[in-house]
Amino acid sequence: MSDMAVPHGMAGEFEPSLFGAYSKKIGMWLFLLSDTLTFGALLFAYSYGRISNPDWPTPFHKESIINATIMTGCLLSSSLTMVLGVLAARRGDRSWTRNWILFTMFFGVAFIVLHGMEWTKLIAEGMTPSKNPWSSTVQQFGGTFFTLTGMHMMHVTIGVIYLGVVALRKKFLPILLICWLAAWLGTPADSVFHVGAHVILIGAIVAAMIMFLKPKDYDAHDVEIAGLYWHFVDLVWMFIFPLVYLMSTRITG
Amino acid sequence: MVAQDAHAHAGPQGFIRKYVFSLDHKVIGLQYYFLALAAVFVGMFLSLLMRIHMIWPTAILPLVGEIRPETYLQLLTMHGTIMVFFVLTTAPQSGFGNYFLPIQIGAPDMAFPVLNMLSFWTTFVAFVVMLAAFFAVGGAPLHGWTGYAPLSALTNSGPGEQLGADLWITSIAIFCIASLMGALNFITTVLDLRAKGMTMMRMPLTCWAWLITAILGLLAFGVLLSAGILLLLDRNLGTSFYVPLVVVNGQVMGHKGGSPLLWQHLFWFFGHPEVYIAILPGMGVASQLLSTFARKPIFGYKAMVYAIMAIGILGFVVWGHHMFMSGMSPYSAFAFSIMTMAIGVPSAIKTFNWLGTLYKAKIRFQTPMLYAIGFVSLFVSGGLSGPFLAQPVLDIPLHDTAFVVGHFHLIMGVAAIFGMFAGTYYWFPKMFGRMMNESLGRIHFVFTLIGTYCIFMPMHYLGMAGQPRRYSQFTEVAYLQHLMPLNRFITYAAFVTIAAQVIFVINLFWSMFKGPKASDNPWESTTLEWTTATPPPHDNFAGHTPVVYHGPYEYSVPGAAKDYVMQTDPAGVTAH
Ligand code: HEM
Ligand SMILES: [Cu+2]
Numbered sequence: 001m002s003d004m005a006v007p008h009g010m011a012g013e014f015e016p017s018l019f020g021a022y023s024k025k026i027g028m029w030l031f032l033l034s035d036t037l038t039f040g041a042l043l044f045a046y047s048y049g050r051i052s053n054p055d056w057p058t059p060f061h062k063e064s065i066i067n068a069t070i071m072t073g074c075l076l077s078s079s080l081t082m083v084l085g086v087l088a089a090r091r092g093d094r095s096w097t098r099n100w101i102l103f104t105m106f107f108g109v110a111f112i113v114l115h116g117m118e119w120t121k122l123i124a125e126g127m128t129p130s131k132n133p134w135s136s137t138v139q140q141f142g143g144t145f146f147t148l149t150g151m152h153m154m155h156v157t158i159g160v161i162y163l164g165v166v167a168l169r170k171k172f173l174p175i176l177l178i179c180w181l182a183a184w185l186g187t188p189a190d191s192v193f194h195v196g197a198h199v200i201l202i203g204a205i206v207a208a209m210i211m212f213l214k215p216k217d218y219d220a221h222d223v224e225i226a227g228l229y230w231h232f233v234d235l236v237w238m239f240i241f242p243l244v245y246l247m248s249t250r251i252t253g
Numbered sequence: 254m255v256a257q258d259a260h261a262h263a264g265p266q267g268f269i270r271k272y273v274f275s276l277d278h279k280v281i282g283l284q285y286y287f288l289a290l291a292a293v294f295v296g297m298f299l300s301l302l303m304r305i306h307m308i309w310p311t312a313i314l315p316l317v318g319e320i321r322p323e324t325y326l327q328l329l330t331m332h333g334t335i336m337v338f339f340v341l342t343t344a345p346q347s348g349f350g351n352y353f354l355p356i357q358i359g360a361p362d363m364a365f366p367v368l369n370m371l372s373f374w375t376t377f378v379a380f381v382v383m384l385a386a387f388f389a390v391g392g393a394p395l396h397g398w399t400g401y402a403p404l405s406a407l408t409n410s411g412p413g414e415q416l417g418a419d420l421w422i423t424s425i426a427i428f429c430i431a432s433l434m435g436a437l438n439f440i441t442t443v444l445d446l447r448a449k450g451m452t453m454m455r456m457p458l459t460c461w462a463w464l465i466t467a468i469l470g471l472l473a474f475g476v477l478l479s480a481g482i483l484l485l486l487d488r489n490l491g492t493s494f495y496v497p498l499v500v501v502n503g504q505v506m507g508h509k510g511g512s513p514l515l516w517q518h519l520f521w522f523f524g525h526p527e528v529y530i531a532i533l534p535g536m537g538v539a540s541q542l543l544s545t546f547a548r549k550p551i552f553g554y555k556a557m558v559y560a561i562m563a564i565g566i567l568g569f570v571v572w573g574h575h576m577f578m579s580g581m582s583p584y585s586a587f588a589f590s591i592m593t594m595a596i597g598v599p600s601a602i603k604t605f606n607w608l609g610t611l612y613k614a615k616i617r618f619q620t621p622m623l624y625a626i627g628f629v630s631l632f633v634s635g636g637l638s639g640p641f642l643a644q645p646v647l648d649i650p651l652h653d654t655a656f657v658v659g660h661f662h663l664i665m666g667v668a669a670i671f672g673m674f675a676g677t678y679y680w681f682p683k684m685f686g687r688m689m690n691e692s693l694g695r696i697h698f699v700f701t702l703i704g705t706y707c708i709f710m711p712m713h714y715l716g717m718a719g720q721p722r723r724y725s726q727f728t729e730v731a732y733l734q735h736l737m738p739l740n741r742f743i744t745y746a747a748f749v750t751i752a753a754q755v756i757f758v759i760n761l762f763w764s765m766f767k768g769p770k771a772s773d774n775p776w777e778s779t780t781l782e783w784t785t786a787t788p789p790p791h792d793n794f795a796g797h798t799p800v801v802y803h804g805p806y807e808y809s810v811p812g813a814a815k816d817y818v819m820q821t822d823p824a825g826v827t828a829h
Pocket of ligand 1: 593
């Protein structure tokens with residue numbers, strides 16, 4: 001038993017799968033379902049806090065919104081490139097599969113970098129999980145912001161690493177390690193990248209364990225499953241962007 | 254076949270690969286089972302200490318010393334948590350489900366064996382972290398298994414609310430991840446790995462129960478995970494999700510604007526489905542056993558399937574019935590109350606179908622059957638108090654009294670445990686290749702059934718007389734004096750019932766090594782696990798995939814040679 005998943009039996013030994021999907025794809029859909037509930041609970045907590053605190057601060061204006069809009073654009077583009085990657089994989093076009101995935105990862109990294117810079121700026125302005133400079137009564141502002149966007153950013157980071165493994169396999173490990181060192185040593189101690197870099201290290205270790213325990217070539221199915229995950233992460237952002245950013249804009253006449 | 258190649262070779266060799274980090278769903282199932290067995294003894298010991306404290310509050314116990322009121326709360330918290338998570342969620346679903354779900358649908362293993370192993374070891378880590386809370390500075394937490402904020406969200410709200418509470422929450426979060434992995438695996442296995450002919454409507458009701466339980470787990474544990482993370486943030490990073498402006502010991506805490514009700518909503522959104530996660534597998538086992546030992550097809554197979562689905566769906570919309578006292582709007586209380594009573598309908602359908610199965614049957618009263626009947630009995634007695642509690646007006650005086658304790662122990666605690674006992678006595682021959690001792694089994698049954706009724710039935714009266722729940726000491730309270738004899742009776746009953754469990758343990762381990770050898774199908778059951786060798790080979794069916802021709806409960810079919818037709822019997826391919 002070395003294989004991760006029991007392959008679906010051929011030649012009619014088993015009943016056809018209920019949704020006509022193979023095990024791994026069902027597994028990913030189910031994971032996304034439970035993750036929906038996990039994010040749903042966080043969004044519920046956010047809405048709950050917002051409704052019970054009518055004087056919610058609205059500090060996001062021009063730069064923040066522009067920045068977040070660019071980030072949204074990155075994710076939207078990355079979904080497109082991901083679709084193209086899945087299509088290329090179905091055609092059996094290996095080099096374009098890899099290229100499109102690399103584009104997707106590029107947009108993902110751009111998102112993370114922009115978001116991390118935003119975090120660093122907000123922290124410099126005095127926002128922490130327990131307080132914020134715009135309101136002394138509504139403490140949840142910082143807490144909900146960092147929890148929601150932090151959870152999402154972690155998902156994006158995992159997604160980029162996941163895609164990298166699918167596209168480049170073992171060649172991706174040294175790249176990851178370089179990224180880790182660059183982000184850790186190349187940034188000042190008060191930047192979120194300094195601490196956040198270690199997520200990359202943990203990701204690299206897990207990725208290495210998976211790849212060495214089970215060396216295999218990733219096929220079109222794996223690309224498709226990775227794509228499911230990626231689209232989901234994008235979709236979550238489409239909820240966070242309006243709820244957290246657009247609803248915290250100061251609209252002045 | 255690819256699936257076969259992966260499995261046809263002899264199982265892994267070497268102790269570590271075979272018994273510790275095994276990928277075999279049967280070994281993993283047993284690992285879960287024994288983890289739960291260890292946990293149930295810890296939990297039982299804690300409950301005994303609580304009962305002793307209730308009637309002899311000043312006793313100095315050997316090893317434990319004096320039980321102070323806060324110690325009582327710590328015992329209560331750890332008892333509830335260990336029992337709910339590491340016993341009732343672990344053994345019926347992950348233990349028996351892991352072992353028998355793949356075999357009963359004719360699969361060589363779970364869909365994701367590595368994930369399966371990971372989920373067991375993650376559960377194990379969660380258990381170790383939970384036990385570590387006992388040894389933390391300040392001891393175990395005292396916020397109860399429901400972990401209500403702000404008590405649980407502040408680090409200085411009591412002894413045990415420092416490191417102990419952090420360990421508690423961490424353990425729960427780890428447990429959530431483990432359960433999510435397990436649930437995902439179960440669902441995929443059912444959807445994807447059923448043998449030829451094993452259509453959904455030919456699955457044994459056990460498999461239906463495990464499937465629906467897994468779906469509940471997949472949706473509920475994701476929410477508890479988030480709730481736990483937010484609680485950790487409140488405690489350690491000073492966020493205010495659950496904490497309003499509070500003053501503790503004259504000291505203003507830094508929090509502001511949060512709501513303890515948020516925790517209650519998130520917790521009970523998980524918590525109510527969780528109680529069904531504990532009981533549904535037991536319902537599956539009861540259905541399977543009643544049909545087998547009554548030698549009759551289960552009454553209303555389809556109704557059973559739809560009832561279990563209905564319970565699963567309704568289970569997600571009733572969480573508010575735990576919060577009637579939280580000051581919710583009467584309109585939502587009304588809605589939750591209606592939904593909660595609606596859940597009584599599918600529950601009643603199941604009960605009537607069980608009784609219908611028994612009606613006019615030639616019942617074989619062997620130990621597994623006794624426990625299955627006991628399950629039905631407890632489910633009815635515990636369930637009947639539910640609709641009372643579901644009325645906000647009745648719940649207001651009954652909430653947080655011993656009445657609720659009686660309700661949920663009968664229906665969730667003891668009924669689910671009876672499901673486990675039934676499963677153990679029934680499947681033991683398949684798992685270990687030997688029979689358990691029948692006489693010891695019966696003695697154990699009589700003591701356990703009467704004992705648990707003696708413990709939990711009187712609690713309803715205590716509750717109606719106003720004895721609160723989660724209070725440690727009643728001996729000095731004037732208006733409860735006349736209840737003390739009843740309290741003493743409960744404690745004595747607990748002593749006897751717990752002592753009787755020794756009979757089970759002796760029977761279990763003695764039979765494992767010394768019991769008479771079991772045949773492949775000692776109960777003359779019809780489902781797939783009884784078609785394969787005892788104990789089953791590494792790939793379950795020794796290199797081939799069974800083909801299924803029948804529904805799961807074809808007993809006493811007119812015209813058949815024997816009084817049962819195996820699911821794999823190609824002859825008489827007519828029924829169903
Ligand atoms: C007809 C079905 C049922 C109804 C109408 C019902 C109703 C209720 C209500 C209204 C409460 C809240 C009481 C209070 O806290 O004041 C409650 C508590 C509880 N019920 Fe049920 N119930 C039913 C079945 C079940 C089942 C099947 C289980 C478990 C397998 C269960 C386990 C529990 C538990 C564990 C609690 C207490 C939780 C706690 O506060 O610690 N109930 N039930
Ligand atoms: Cu409930």
